[in-house]
Amino acid sequence: xxxxxxxxxxxxxxxxxxxxxxxxxxxxxxxxxxxxxxxxxxxxxxxxxxxxxxxxxxxxxxxxxxxxxxxxxxxxxxxxxxxxxxxxxxxxxxxxxxxxxxxxxxxxxxxxxxxxxxxxxxxxxxxxxxxxxxxxxxxxxxxxxxxxxxxxxxxxxxxxxxxxxxxxxxxxxxxxxxxxxxxxxxxxxxxxxxxxxxxxxxxxxxxxxxxxxx
Amino acid sequence: xxxxxxxxxxxxxxxxxxxxxxxxxxxxxxxxxxxxxxxxxxxxxxxxxxxxxxxxxxxxxxxxxxxxxxxxxxxxxxxxxxxxxxxxxxxxxxxxxxxxxxxxxxxxxxxxxxxxxxxxxxxxxxxxxxxxxxxxxxxxxxxxxxxxxxxxxxxxxxxxxxxxxxxxxxxxxxxxxxxxxxxxxxxxxxxxxxxxxxxxxxxxxxxxxxxxxxxxxxxxxxxxxxxxxxxxxxxxxxxxxxxxxxxxxxxxxxxxxxxxxxxxxxxxxxxxxxxxxxxxxxxxxxxxxxxxxxxxxxxxxxxxxxxxxxxxxxxxxxxxxxxxxxxxxxxxxxxxxxxxxxxxxxxxxxxx
Numbered sequence: 250x251x252x253x254x255x256x257x258x259x260x261x262x263x264x265x266x267x268x269x270x271x272x273x274x275x276x277x278x279x280x281x282x283x284x285x286x287x288x289x290x291x292x293x294x295x296x297x298x299x300x301x302x303x304x305x306x307x308x309x310x311x312x313x314x315x316x317x318x319x320x321x322x323x324x325x326x327x328x329x330x331x332x333x334x335x336x337x338x339x340x341x342x343x344x345x346x347x348x349x350x351x352x353x354x355x356x357x358x359x360x361x362x363x364x365x366x367x368x369x370x371x372x373x374x375x376x377x378x379x380x381x382x383x384x385x386x387x388x389x390x391x392x393x394x395x396x397x398x399x400x401x402x403x404x405x406x407x408x409x410x411x412x413x414x415x416x417x418x419x420x421x422x423x424x425x426x427x428x429x430x431x432x433x434x435x436x437x438x439x440x441x442x443x444x445x446x447x448x449x450x451x452x453x454x455x456x457x458x459x460x461x462x463x
Numbered sequence: 464x465x466x467x468x469x470x471x472x473x474x475x476x477x478x479x480x481x482x483x484x485x486x487x488x489x490x491x492x493x494x495x496x497x498x499x500x501x502x503x504x505x506x507x508x509x510x511x512x513x514x515x516x517x518x519x520x521x522x523x524x525x526x527x528x529x530x531x532x533x534x535x536x537x538x539x540x541x542x543x544x545x546x547x548x549x550x551x552x553x554x555x556x557x558x559x560x561x562x563x564x565x566x567x568x569x570x571x572x573x574x575x576x577x578x579x580x581x582x583x584x585x586x587x588x589x590x591x592x593x594x595x596x597x598x599x600x601x602x603x604x605x606x607x608x609x610x611x612x613x614x615x616x617x618x619x620x621x622x623x624x625x626x627x628x629x630x631x632x633x634x635x636x637x638x639x640x641x642x643x644x645x646x647x648x649x650x651x652x653x654x655x656x657x658x659x660x661x662x663x664x665x666x667x668x669x670x671x672x673x674x675x676x677x678x679x680x681x682x683x684x685x686x687x688x689x690x691x692x693x694x695x696x697x698x699x700x701x702x703x704x705x706x707x708x709x710x711x712x713x714x715x716x717x718x719x720x721x722x723x724x725x726x727x728x729x730x731x732x733x734x735x736x737x738x739x740x741x742x743x744x745x746x747x748x749x750x751x752x753x754x755x756x757x758x759x760x761x762x763x764x765x766x767x768x769x770x771x772x773x774x775x776x777x778x779x780x781x782x783x784x785x786x787x788x789x790x791x792x793x794x795x796x797x798x799x800x801x802x803x804x805x806x807x808x809x810x811x812x813x814x815x
Binding site: 297300301302317318319320322326327333337341342344345397 | 696699700702703704706707709710711712713757758
């Protein structure tokens with residue numbers, strides 16, 4: 250089994266505060282990895298490092314995945330009042346693919362439609378994010394992540410605050426993506442959400458507590 | 464966050480392409496008509512026919528007889544003035560748009576955040592103290608002043624712990640500081656015949672602008688519009704936050720630097736010609752969002768056009784209201800802008 254990303258001795262900080270300490274871990278390719286740990290244990294920062302958004306202060310990050318990672322941030326990170334529609338939100342996932350004038354091609358629009366369909370939000374396409382429930386908004390963000398068609402999908406607390414049905418739907422979706430050959434990493438502070446993962450990286454106060462491979 | 468949340472579900476505004484074209488072309492036509500109409504207004508009697516004849520004489524090489532006094536009033540005074548007004552409206556509106564997106568703060572505006580005051584101080588430092596006047600020029604001084612004040616606002620807001628309210632408070636502090644510096648320099652060092660006094664630099668005025676001013680402001684406004692159009696998707700992405708923007712493929716640091724520099728340059732160009740005109744950058748993006756929806760590819764041209772039309776009329780009203788003595792244009796824009804500022808604060812009262 251190969252690894253999509255290998256971290257060796259990674260330290261990361263937010264300004265003066267050290268968040269990750271000397272972390273060595275690996276993300277298995279084409280598997281689902283759960284990042285677990287209590288709030289404040291460094292999960293979001295680790296996702297940032299994995300996505301390349303957060304540059305580590307020291308240590309090395311080796312990648313074998315082919316495309317730019319798709320990062321789905323925590324729902325609470327996205328302002329509720331953002332006055333854009335669900336379709337526009339999902340279409341943002343296609344920006345890296347767009348042509349010289351920023352126009353989306355017919356194919357891009359087809360991808361957007363397909364992703365909204367997979368998350369069952371086609372009927373909400375022209376609603377504004379600000380008018381949606383938490384679960385609906387989460388699905389719009391997930392659709393944005395899928396629309397990037399990356400081979401590395403990173404999600405921060407995708408199921409937190411959702412009811413059991415919605416949690417099950419998201420778990421199914423992640424399993425589907427994994428079956429299509431996508432490497433999936435999701436962070437959660439609820440142990441039961443990590444149940445479906447092949448691989449677990451448990452964090453505590455920015456240090457590796459345990460790495461479990463099933 | 465770029466716009467206050469509507470309390471109830473509302474259909475997406477500015478949705479269709481047809482509507483966008485209608486708004487865009489409509490405001491372009493309105494801008495040309497407004498400039499034409501504004502030129503005819505004033506103590507000296509000039510008709511639209513005169514305006515047309517004078518423009519044809521100058522631009523198309525026609526040779527239509529027009530009285531010299533009217534010719535001078537239109538070509539030397541009112542036309543460049545209307546063009547500066549239009550450019551200031553467009554430029555300051557775009558500035559507000561950039562700042563509101565970058566800072567995710569609907570109250571961001573070059574005047575509220577003290578950037579205009581900084582530009583004034585920089586301009587005064589060059590114009591009156593002669594600091595680096597050889598290589599820099601008044602617009603260059605204004606540019607450095609605007610960058611310094613912007614950096615000061617961001618630094619103070621960060622030291623105070625960040626957040627929307629801190630940014631506005633930092634803006635107040637920096638505005639006061641640079642206004643005081645500007646006033647001090649003028650009172651202490653300007654000779655009595657300094658053409659532009661405290662009122663001009665603190666409130667803004669379009670009295671006595673000429674073609675060189677119109678050229679500078681017009682070029683800045685056009686360049687700003689082009690840059691914002693090319694960066695429209697980046698402006699959208701910043702509304703989502705830096706991490707999302709980065710994960711969507713935006714080079715956050717570089718784009719932020721480019722956009723901040725552009726906002727500072729726009730402010731500097733407008734301030735060096737017309738002084739610190741307030742609240743235009745705050746009001747116009749919100750008005751434009753109402754017409755064009757939230758996506759910047761549409762918002763940018765509509766903000767620029769609506770801003771230009773707005774300022775041409777505000778200037779016309781300011782010229783005429785207490786004619787023959789002119790009202791500084793910043794007084795009029797503040798009278799319009801402050802109520803809008805209060806409404807936005809009210810609608811976001813939970814966050815502030």
